[in-house]
Amino acid sequence: MTVLDEVLDKVAAATRRILELGPAAAMNEFNRKDEKTGNKD
Amino acid sequence: MPEASETGFQRSPFLIVGLGNPGLEYLWTPHNAGFMAIDRIAQQEGVVVQNRRCRATTATCRIAGREVVLAKSETFMNLSGIAVAALVEELEVDPARDLLVIYDELDLVLGTFKIRERGSPAGHNGARSVTDALATQEWLRLRIGVGRIYLPKPLRQRAASDRAEIICSRPCARRI
Numbered sequence: 046m047t048v049l050d051e052v053l054d055k056v057a058a059a060t061r062r063i064l065e066l067g068p069a070a071a072m073n074e075f076n077r078k079d080e081k082t083g084n085k086d
Numbered sequence: 087m088p089e090a091s092e093t094g095f096q097r098s099p100f101l102i103v104g105l106g107n108p109g110l111e112y113l114w115t116p117h118n119a120g121f122m123a124i125d126r127i128a129q130q131e132g133v134v135v136q137n138r139r140c141r142a143t144t145a146t147c148r149i150a151g152r153e154v155v156l157a158k159s160e161t162f163m164n165l166s167g168i169a170v171a172a173l174v175e176e177l178e179v180d181p182a183r184d185l186l187v188i189y190d191e192l193d194l195v196l197g198t199f200k201i202r203e204r205g206s207p208a209g210h211n212g213a214r215s216v217t218d219a220l221a222t223q224e225w226l227r228l229r230i231g232v233g234r235i236y237l238p239k240p241l242r243q244r245a246a247s248d249r250a251e252i253i254c255s256r257p258c259a260r261r262i
Contacts, residue, residue: 048196048197049116049119049122049196049197049232051197052197052198052199052231053122053123053126054126055199056123056126056127056199056228056230057123057126057127057130059199059201059228060102060123060127060149060186060188060228061149061150063186063201064100064149064150064152064154068201068203068226071201072201072202072203075199075201076200076201
Protein backbone atom coordinates (compact mmCIF):
# COMPACT_ATOMS: atom_id res chain seq x y z
CA MET A 46 0.00 0.00 0.00
CA THR A 47 1.41 3.38 -0.92
CA VAL A 48 1.56 6.31 1.46
CA LEU A 49 -1.04 8.25 -0.48
CA ASP A 50 -3.34 5.27 -0.74
CA GLU A 51 -3.28 4.88 3.03
CA VAL A 52 -3.94 8.53 3.71
CA LEU A 53 -6.95 8.53 1.39
CA ASP A 54 -8.67 6.01 3.65
CA LYS A 55 -7.98 8.29 6.62
CA VAL A 56 -9.28 11.29 4.68
CA ALA A 57 -12.50 9.39 3.98
CA ALA A 58 -12.78 8.51 7.67
CA ALA A 59 -12.20 12.15 8.65
CA THR A 60 -14.85 13.28 6.20
CA ARG A 61 -17.31 10.86 7.75
CA ARG A 62 -16.42 12.17 11.19
CA ILE A 63 -17.06 15.75 10.05
CA LEU A 64 -20.55 14.72 9.00
CA GLU A 65 -21.19 12.69 12.14
CA LEU A 66 -19.80 14.98 14.83
CA GLY A 67 -18.80 18.25 13.17
CA PRO A 68 -15.50 19.84 12.14
CA ALA A 69 -14.29 20.54 15.67
CA ALA A 70 -14.50 16.90 16.69
CA ALA A 71 -12.85 15.80 13.47
CA MET A 72 -10.01 18.28 13.95
CA ASN A 73 -9.50 17.10 17.53
CA GLU A 74 -9.27 13.52 16.40
CA PHE A 75 -7.31 13.78 13.16
CA ASN A 76 -5.18 16.93 13.38
CA ARG A 77 -3.41 15.67 16.48
CA LYS A 78 -2.29 12.36 15.14
CA ASP A 79 0.55 13.63 13.00
CA GLU A 80 2.24 15.96 15.47
CA LYS A 81 5.27 13.71 15.34
CA THR A 82 5.75 14.45 11.65
CA GLY A 83 6.72 18.02 12.32
CA ASN A 84 3.94 19.69 10.38
CA LYS A 85 3.88 23.31 11.46
CA ASP A 86 0.16 24.01 11.36
CA MET B 87 -32.30 21.16 -3.96
CA PRO B 88 -32.45 21.19 -0.17
CA GLU B 89 -34.06 18.18 1.47
CA ALA B 90 -36.82 18.25 4.09
CA SER B 91 -35.55 17.50 7.57
CA GLU B 92 -37.49 15.75 10.33
CA THR B 93 -38.50 19.13 11.70
CA GLY B 94 -39.96 20.17 8.38
CA PHE B 95 -37.26 22.71 7.55
CA GLN B 96 -35.45 22.47 4.26
CA ARG B 97 -31.87 21.37 4.84
CA SER B 98 -29.20 21.85 2.21
CA PRO B 99 -27.03 18.91 1.24
CA PHE B 100 -23.45 18.86 2.43
CA LEU B 101 -21.13 19.62 -0.47
CA ILE B 102 -17.68 18.04 -0.67
CA VAL B 103 -15.50 19.26 -3.53
CA GLY B 104 -12.13 17.84 -4.52
CA LEU B 105 -9.76 20.12 -6.41
CA GLY B 106 -7.50 19.01 -9.21
CA ASN B 107 -6.82 19.31 -12.90
CA PRO B 108 -8.93 17.48 -15.49
CA GLY B 109 -7.32 15.22 -18.07
CA LEU B 110 -5.46 11.94 -18.16
CA GLU B 111 -2.06 13.62 -18.00
CA TYR B 112 -2.85 14.90 -14.50
CA LEU B 113 -4.72 11.83 -13.25
CA TRP B 114 -2.12 10.43 -10.85
CA THR B 115 -0.22 13.58 -10.00
CA PRO B 116 -0.01 14.79 -6.37
CA HIS B 117 -1.82 17.98 -7.36
CA ASN B 118 -4.92 15.80 -7.93
CA ALA B 119 -5.02 14.47 -4.37
CA GLY B 120 -8.39 16.19 -3.94
CA PHE B 121 -9.84 14.21 -6.85
CA MET B 122 -8.40 10.99 -5.45
CA ALA B 123 -10.03 11.67 -2.08
CA ILE B 124 -13.43 12.22 -3.69
CA ASP B 125 -13.05 9.00 -5.66
CA ARG B 126 -12.13 7.12 -2.48
CA ILE B 127 -15.15 8.46 -0.59
CA ALA B 128 -17.39 7.65 -3.57
CA GLN B 129 -15.97 4.16 -3.78
CA GLN B 130 -16.66 3.54 -0.09
CA GLU B 131 -20.20 4.84 -0.49
CA GLY B 132 -20.83 2.77 -3.61
CA VAL B 133 -21.38 5.66 -6.03
CA VAL B 134 -19.57 6.90 -9.11
CA VAL B 135 -18.75 10.57 -9.61
CA GLN B 136 -19.97 11.03 -13.17
CA ASN B 137 -22.97 13.39 -13.29
CA ARG B 138 -22.12 16.68 -14.94
CA ARG B 139 -23.38 19.90 -13.41
CA CYS B 140 -21.97 23.35 -12.66
CA ARG B 141 -18.68 22.64 -14.45
CA ALA B 142 -18.06 19.64 -12.20
CA THR B 143 -18.71 15.93 -12.08
CA THR B 144 -20.83 14.92 -9.12
CA ALA B 145 -22.44 12.04 -7.27
CA THR B 146 -24.98 12.04 -4.49
CA CYS B 147 -24.91 9.75 -1.49
CA ARG B 148 -25.92 9.69 2.16
CA ILE B 149 -23.33 9.78 4.94
CA ALA B 150 -24.28 9.83 8.63
CA GLY B 151 -27.88 10.42 7.64
CA ARG B 152 -27.06 13.52 5.64
CA GLU B 153 -27.46 13.98 1.90
CA VAL B 154 -23.98 14.58 0.52
CA VAL B 155 -22.96 15.80 -2.93
CA LEU B 156 -19.45 14.72 -3.95
CA ALA B 157 -17.90 16.83 -6.69
CA LYS B 158 -14.73 17.09 -8.75
CA SER B 159 -14.26 20.40 -10.53
CA GLU B 160 -13.91 20.16 -14.29
CA THR B 161 -12.11 23.47 -14.52
CA PHE B 162 -8.37 23.67 -14.18
CA MET B 163 -7.05 24.16 -10.67
CA ASN B 164 -6.65 27.92 -10.88
CA LEU B 165 -10.33 28.30 -11.88
CA SER B 166 -11.75 25.88 -9.31
CA GLY B 167 -13.74 28.64 -7.67
CA ILE B 168 -16.04 28.87 -10.68
CA ALA B 169 -17.26 25.32 -10.17
CA VAL B 170 -17.40 25.59 -6.38
CA ALA B 171 -19.37 28.84 -6.45
CA ALA B 172 -21.80 27.46 -9.04
CA LEU B 173 -22.42 24.35 -6.94
CA VAL B 174 -22.84 26.43 -3.78
CA GLU B 175 -25.44 28.56 -5.53
CA GLU B 176 -27.35 25.72 -7.17
CA LEU B 177 -27.45 23.57 -4.04
CA GLU B 178 -28.18 26.59 -1.83
CA VAL B 179 -25.29 25.67 0.42
CA ASP B 180 -23.88 27.90 3.16
CA PRO B 181 -20.09 27.80 2.53
CA ALA B 182 -19.35 28.31 6.22
CA ARG B 183 -21.42 25.30 7.36
CA ASP B 184 -22.13 22.93 4.52
CA LEU B 185 -19.01 22.91 2.36
CA LEU B 186 -15.78 20.93 2.55
CA VAL B 187 -13.03 21.46 -0.01
CA ILE B 188 -10.25 18.87 -0.30
CA TYR B 189 -6.93 19.68 -1.98
CA ASP B 190 -3.21 18.96 -1.90
CA GLU B 191 -0.75 20.84 0.27
CA LEU B 192 2.98 20.99 -0.39
CA ASP B 193 3.68 22.39 3.07
CA LEU B 194 2.37 19.24 4.75
CA VAL B 195 4.32 16.01 5.01
CA LEU B 196 3.31 13.26 2.60
CA GLY B 197 0.97 10.83 4.36
CA THR B 198 -0.61 13.46 6.60
CA PHE B 199 -3.54 15.85 6.30
CA LYS B 200 -5.03 18.80 8.16
CA ILE B 201 -8.56 20.06 8.61
CA ARG B 202 -9.15 23.78 9.08
CA GLU B 203 -12.32 25.86 9.20
CA ARG B 204 -10.80 28.96 7.64
CA GLY B 205 -7.54 30.40 6.42
CA SER B 206 -5.59 31.99 3.63
CA PRO B 207 -4.90 30.07 0.41
CA ALA B 208 -1.17 30.04 1.29
CA GLY B 209 -0.07 29.97 -2.31
CA HIS B 210 -2.44 27.26 -3.51
CA ASN B 211 -4.04 28.37 -6.77
CA GLY B 212 -7.18 26.31 -6.29
CA ALA B 213 -7.77 27.54 -2.75
CA ARG B 214 -7.19 31.11 -3.89
CA SER B 215 -9.74 30.69 -6.66
CA VAL B 216 -12.31 29.28 -4.22
CA THR B 217 -11.71 32.12 -1.75
CA ASP B 218 -12.06 34.71 -4.52
CA ALA B 219 -15.22 33.14 -5.94
CA LEU B 220 -16.91 32.79 -2.55
CA ALA B 221 -15.58 36.15 -1.37
CA THR B 222 -14.71 34.63 1.99
CA GLN B 223 -12.02 32.54 3.68
CA GLU B 224 -14.63 30.97 5.94
CA TRP B 225 -14.92 27.54 4.37
CA LEU B 226 -13.88 24.19 5.70
CA ARG B 227 -10.86 22.65 4.01
CA LEU B 228 -8.99 19.38 4.26
CA ARG B 229 -5.45 19.65 2.95
CA ILE B 230 -3.64 16.46 1.99
CA GLY B 231 0.11 16.56 2.45
CA VAL B 232 2.14 15.90 -0.67
CA GLY B 233 5.33 17.52 0.57
CA ARG B 234 8.50 16.11 2.00
CA ILE B 235 8.45 12.65 3.49
CA TYR B 236 8.98 12.34 7.22
CA LEU B 237 11.45 9.56 7.85
CA PRO B 238 13.74 8.61 10.69
CA LYS B 239 17.14 10.21 10.16
CA PRO B 240 18.96 7.16 8.75
CA LEU B 241 16.36 6.83 6.03
CA ARG B 242 16.12 10.47 5.00
CA GLN B 243 18.84 10.19 2.38
CA ARG B 244 16.62 7.84 0.41
CA ALA B 245 13.67 10.23 0.58
CA ALA B 246 14.01 11.87 -2.81
CA SER B 247 13.92 8.69 -4.85
CA ASP B 248 11.30 7.06 -2.62
CA ARG B 249 9.05 10.08 -2.84
CA ALA B 250 8.96 9.96 -6.61
CA GLU B 251 8.15 6.27 -6.55
CA ILE B 252 5.43 6.60 -3.94
CA ILE B 253 3.67 9.55 -5.54
CA CYS B 254 3.81 8.23 -9.07
CA SER B 255 2.45 4.81 -8.24
CA ARG B 256 -1.26 4.39 -8.86
CA PRO B 257 -2.78 4.56 -5.38
CA CYS B 258 -6.34 3.62 -6.30
CA ALA B 259 -5.59 0.96 -8.89
CA ARG B 260 -6.01 -1.99 -6.58
CA ARG B 261 -9.55 -0.95 -5.71
CA ILE B 262 -10.92 -0.10 -9.14
